[in-house]
Amino acid sequence: MKTIAIRVKINGEAKEWIIAPGDLLLDVLRREGYWGVKRGCETGECGACTVLVNGRPINSCLLFAAQAEGCDLLTIEGVAKDDTLDPIQEIFLEHGAVQCGYCTPGMILCTKALLERNSAPTEDDVRDALAGNYCRCTGLRKPIEAVLAAAEAYRANGGKKTARAVKARAR
Amino acid sequence: MSNDYSVVGKRVTKVDGFKLVTGRPAFADDIAVPGMLIGKILPSPYAHARITHIDASKALALPGVHTILTYKDVPRVPHTTAGQAWPEPSPYDTYLLDSKVRFVGDRVAAVAAETRALAEEALRLIEVEYEVLPPVLDMEHAMDPGAPLIHDEPDSTGIFDARHNLAAYILQEIGNVEVGFRAADFIFEREYRTPRQQHCSIEPHVTLSWLDADNRLVIRSSTQVPYHARRQVAMILQIPVQRIRVIKPRIGGGFGGKQEMLLEDICGALTLATHRPVKIEFTREEEFYMSRSRHPQILRIKMGVMHDGTIVANHLKVLATTGAYGSHSSTVQGSTGSKVLPLYRTEHMKFECHVVYTNTPVAGAFRGYGCPQGFFAQESLVDEISHDLGMDPLEFRRKNFIHIGDIDNLAAQLGEGKKGLPRTIRSCGLPECVERGAAAADWERKRKAPQDPASHIRRGIGVACSMQGSGIAGIDWASALLKMNEDGSFNLQVGASDLGTGSDTVLAQIAAETLSVSLNKFIVYSADTDFTPFDVGAYASSTTIISGGAVKKAAENVREQILRVASRMLETPVENLTCRGNQVVTKCECKKSVSMTDLALHAMYKEKTQIMGHASHFNTDSPPPFCVQFAEVEVDTETGRIRVPHLVTAVDLGVAINPMQAEGQAEGAVLQSLGYALAEEMQLDDCGRMINRGFADYKIFTAKDMPKLTTILVETEEPLGPYGAKAIAEIPINAPAPAVANAIFHAIGVRFRKLPIRPEEVLRALREKETNEEASSVEPAGAPMSRATRRN
Numbered sequence: 035m036k037t038i039a040i041r042v043k044i045n046g047e048a049k050e051w052i053i054a055p056g057d058l059l060l061d062v063l064r065r066e067g068y069w070g071v072k073r074g075c076e077t078g079e080c081g082a083c084t085v086l087v088n089g090r091p092i093n094s095c096l097l098f099a100a101q102a103e104g105c106d107l108l109t110i111e112g113v114a115k116d117d118t119l120d121p122i123q124e125i126f127l128e129h130g131a132v133q134c135g136y137c138t139p140g141m142i143l144c145t146k147a148l149l150e151r152n153s154a155p156t157e158d159d160v161r162d163a164l165a166g167n168y169c170r171c172t173g174l175r176k177p178i179e180a181v182l183a184a185a186e187a188y189r190a191n192g193g194k195k196t197a198r199a200v201k202a203r204a205r
Numbered sequence: 206m207s208n209d210y211s212v213v214g215k216r217v218t219k220v221d222g223f224k225l226v227t228g229r230p231a232f233a234d235d236i237a238v239p240g241m242l243i244g245k246i247l248p249s250p251y252a253h254a255r256i257t258h259i260d261a262s263k264a265l266a267l268p269g270v271h272t273i274l275t276y277k278d279v280p281r282v283p284h285t286t287a288g289q290a291w292p293e294p295s296p297y298d299t300y301l302l303d304s305k306v307r308f309v310g311d312r313v314a315a316v317a318a319e320t321r322a323l324a325e326e327a328l329r330l331i332e333v334e335y336e337v338l339p340p341v342l343d344m345e346h347a348m349d350p351g352a353p354l355i356h357d358e359p360d361s362t363g364i365f366d367a368r369h370n371l372a373a374y375i376l377q378e379i380g381n382v383e384v385g386f387r388a389a390d391f392i393f394e395r396e397y398r399t400p401r402q403q404h405c406s407i408e409p410h411v412t413l414s415w416l417d418a419d420n421r422l423v424i425r426s427s428t429q430v431p432y433h434a435r436r437q438v439a440m441i442l443q444i445p446v447q448r449i450r451v452i453k454p455r456i457g458g459g460f461g462g463k464q465e466m467l468l469e470d471i472c473g474a475l476t477l478a479t480h481r482p483v484k485i486e487f488t489r490e491e492e493f494y495m496s497r498s499r500h501p502q503i504l505r506i507k508m509g510v511m512h513d514g515t516i517v518a519n520h521l522k523v524l525a526t527t528g529a530y531g532s533h534s535s536t537v538q539g540s541t542g543s544k545v546l547p548l549y550r551t552e553h554m555k556f557e558c559h560v561v562y563t564n565t566p567v568a569g570a571f572r573g574y575g576c577p578q579g580f581f582a583q584e585s586l587v588d589e590i591s592h593d594l595g596m597d598p599l600e601f602r603r604k605n606f607i608h609i610g611d612i613d614n615l616a617a618q619l620g621e622g623k624k625g626l627p628r629t630i631r632s633c634g635l636p637e638c639v640e641r642g643a644a645a646a647d648w649e650r651k652r653k654a655p656q657d658p659a660s661h662i663r664r665g666i667g668v669a670c671s672m673q674g675s676g677i678a679g680i681d682w683a684s685a686l687l688k689m690n691e692d693g694s695f696n697l698q699v700g701a702s703d704l705g706t707g708s709d710t711v712l713a714q715i716a717a718e719t720l721s722v723s724l725n726k727f728i729v730y731s732a733d734t735d736f737t738p739f740d741v742g743a744y745a746s747s748t749t750i751i752s753g754g755a756v757k758k759a760a761e762n763v764r765e766q767i768l769r770v771a772s773r774m775l776e777t778p779v780e781n782l783t784c785r786g787n788q789v790v791t792k793c794e795c796k797k798s799v800s801m802t803d804l805a806l807h808a809m810y811k812e813k814t815q816i817m818g819h820a821s822h823f824n825t826d827s828p829p830p831f832c833v834q835f836a837e838v839e840v841d842t843e844t845g846r847i848r849v850p851h852l853v854t855a856v857d858l859g860v861a862i863n864p865m866q867a868e869g870q871a872e873g874a875v876l877q878s879l880g881y882a883l884a885e886e887m888q889l890d891d892c893g894r895m896i897n898r899g900f901a902d903y904k905i906f907t908a909k910d911m912p913k914l915t916t917i918l919v920e921t922e923e924p925l926g927p928y929g930a931k932a933i934a935e936i937p938i939n940a941p942a943p944a945v946a947n948a949i950f951h952a953i954g955v956r957f958r959k960l961p962i963r964p965e966e967v968l969r970a971l972r973e974k975e976t977n978e979e980a981s982s983v984e985p986a987g988a989p990m991s992r993a994t995r996r997n
Contacts, residue, residue, distance in 0.1 A: 067237075068228075069228065069230035069232075069235040071228075072232075072407070072457070074407045074408070074409070075900055077899055077900070079899065079900035079901055080407055110227065110228030113227070113228075114226075114227050119227070126226055127222040128218060130218075132222055133458075133706070133866075133869050134225075134408070135221075135231070135455060135705065136232065136705070137407050138226055138228075139228040160908070161908040161909050162909065163908075165908050165909040168405075168407055168905060168907060169407065169907075169908075170406055170873065170905070171458050171873045173869075173871075173872025173876045174876065174906075174911045175872050175914045175916075176868070
């Protein structure tokens with residue numbers, strides 16, 4: 035089978051992957067051990083396979099891996115720094131926004147992308163941002179509240195996010 | 206409810222939360238097994254057919270294809286895929302592979318190949334000739350004389366009447382409804398219809414299997430029922446239970462869909478045939494038409510009432526279809542009667558139900574388990590009656606509600622596939638649910654608020670009530686194992702299957718409370734048939750009350766062992782000791798204490814004893830949780846679009862072990878019920894093929910669609926539950942749909958008796974209403990004539 039090599043930056047690390055031209059980014063990511071990228075529908079509807087490509091949330095089931103050549107990727111594995119959770123992750127837990135956890139990586143990445151471009155989202159903005167992350171466990175109230183709380187924490191820290199500061203606020 | 210617990214009743218975060226928010230490999234498919242093959246199932250393209258010829262030689266010749274299994278290659282063992290306690294009440298009418306296919310999506314063959322692409326290519330190369338049989342697609346004609354027979358095979362068992370496509374039949378009566386109807390001032394009778402709904406867990410069914418170094422079959426699967434799956438696979442593949450290990454890792458939602466043994470058997474068969482690890486994962490499309498769904502029902506309900514609103518007789522007749530196989534057919538439908546009718550006291554109750562086979566996708570367990578259908582009918586009818594009697598619908602319900610001390614004898618008649626046990630109501634928060642829910646929904650004011658005549662938006666508010674159970678009385682049981690480590694931490698090992706519900710957390714909270722030890726000292730593991738003790742699994746709202754009961758007993762046992770060690774260490778009698786704040790302390794003034802850490806190390810290395818306890822638990826009663834839900838709607842009279850701006854849930858769940866998680870359970874149930882009310886339906890074409898096999902065409906509620914949610918936990922103290930807990934997992938899925946339908950009636954005066962209620966139907970009904978009103982201007986608008994039959 036014909037293969038090609040692609041270079042990406044993923045979670046801050048430079049990587050070179052040997053792929054088949056038709057490989058989907060979702061399949062390559064999971065094959066390379068980024069298990070937090072979840073398969074839910076493979077048709078770009080459920081958002082479980084969301085990754086950030088150059089900061090934008092993308093359903094990785096809709097992108098050929100080859101299209102990621104030269105891109106900066108962020109998966110859920112790159113959100114926490116070692117054992118220190120990102121404030122968004124802390125707040126999702128504190129608000130009970132995580133139930134089965136299968137849609138959680140996608141939601142957290144979409145939240146991250148939202149807060150990077152809009153640190154003062156309205157509830158409607160949050161609903162828009164999460165509309166592509168299907169969740170069958172929560173009624174979405176808790177994830178929406180978690181994103182609003184994360185935005186507040188983000189602003190309070192002037193964009194500098196320390197887990198401890200956020201944890202104190204959430205309680 | 207005020208209590209002095211330190212962990213129970215607290216909004217603690219999930220014990221498995223860290224791995225979930227960081228995306229650690231925790232789910233069934235998150236492992237790389239060396240040499241793993243991909244399994245695929247060839248689905249039947251026909252709703253009803255016999256395989257007259259099947260030839261896999263071309264497919265097998267493809268390099269990289271390892272095996273292809275057809276009915277000729279596997280043992281023929283009748284079984285049910287329903288993951289229920291043995292002996293299962295569902296008919297044994299299913300085969301690993303069969304020479305007959307009974308729905309579009311039924312298994313024809315299975316392949317294992319090096320890659321997914323190869324497996325898919327192999328499926329295309331299997332040559333199959335079918336004798337296409339006329340299908341039975343309409344449940345109302347399934348029992349017609351001369352209807353094609355779906356289960357004409359001689360070896361199936363437990364089918365009520367295979368010659369009439371009748372999977373199950375139920376008839377139960379308390380008192381004599383005819384006597385009740387004769388005494389009634391009014392009789393109301395209506396028909397309601399509910400759709401085929403899909404669970405849509407975001408993680409599709411997935412199973413991996415391999416042979417370990419001892420040649421045992423290891424099955425890692427997204428299952429709610431690891432122990433049942435092990436027993437079923439052993440029977441189907443005809444290997445000893447001893448040779449099988451089922452692992453349940455984190456599960457991406459189940460809602461009953463994973464209470465079915467759908468892939469474990471065929472995946473295991475492929476592994477046994479190839480001696481290679483195999484994975485089968487449903488695509489979303491396959492998940493829609495090849496897995497399971499909620500039983501569609503046609504419900505005819507008849508109530509006799511007195512002038513003052515007292516219900517004197519309640520008769521529910523149901524026709525349901527279980528699709529091609531009878532998974533959960535008698536028990537889901539049994540719940541439609543046994544968990545629904547007793548909400549209102551009356552001397553005379555009757556439930557009659559036919560569950561028919563059709564050549565349609567198979568129905569099975571689905572959160573609510575027959576109750577969403579039953580409550581849609583009952584709560585809609587109650588709304589119709591109170592409207593016609595000119596009573597407030599809440600007042601009407603309050604007048605008839607079941608009370609503390611009542612004995613529900615319908616539960617005794619309708620057990621899990623056999624006679625059950627009578628149910629005594631020991632806790633009931635219904636009055637408080639009504640009161641607090643109505644206040645939060647602003648019921649009194651919104652019920653009377655006039656419409657804005659200038660607006661094309663009509664507003665309404667509706668209410669509906671429900672009850673459920675907490676485990677299956679006399680059947681569900683669970684066990685737990687608790688082991689102390691030398692640093693004072695504990696392994697809590699349970700067969701209870703957290704599928705995203707948060708049960709690992711709730712069970713750890715129960716253990717932590719009992720031992721007065723911090724929650725972070727518990728390492729919770731669920732579930733692995735080699736290492737965790739038996740549990741029936743996650744279904745029937747049983748985990749908190751049944752598995753929780755086992756955990757509490759095991760922790761009490763460990764507590765006794767701890768106190769005995771402490772008694773020797775502190776040289777004081779056990780009676781003078783208690784556990785408090787990660788220590789054992791004396792009760793007397795001497796104020797001696799030993800930390801759990803020191804005690805654990807002492808026990809292990811000085812006394813050379815393993816502190817460890819286990820316990821089993823079951824209940825002979827199933828205490829019902831209760832729920833009252835209020836829905837507000839806005840109906841756009843120009844487009845027919847329905848928006849739900851606010852939904853209030855007031856639920857009596859006993860004591861909430863973890864209020865935050867309980868709210869999450871309630872709200873997730875509301876999401877599924879709103880979809881049931883307004884959007885979700887598996888649509889079949891006239892050949893029995895599901896048309897809307899993806900999320901683009903099968904609409905589920907998202908962040909954009911969900912209303913503002915208010916969730917009120919009305920706590921009561923249930924004597925049969927650990928720390929007073931009942932259940933929360935299923936009950937809030939029952940009433941949102943009828944509450945929405947009732948709110949729509951309040952808004953526009955049109956009664957919808959069929960779900961889902963779509964904009965096109967609303968628009969059509971509004972136009973019809975307009976035409977009718979123009980035709981008969983004598984009748985005042987907005988006051989539909991009573992259709993009650995007056996009795997003299």
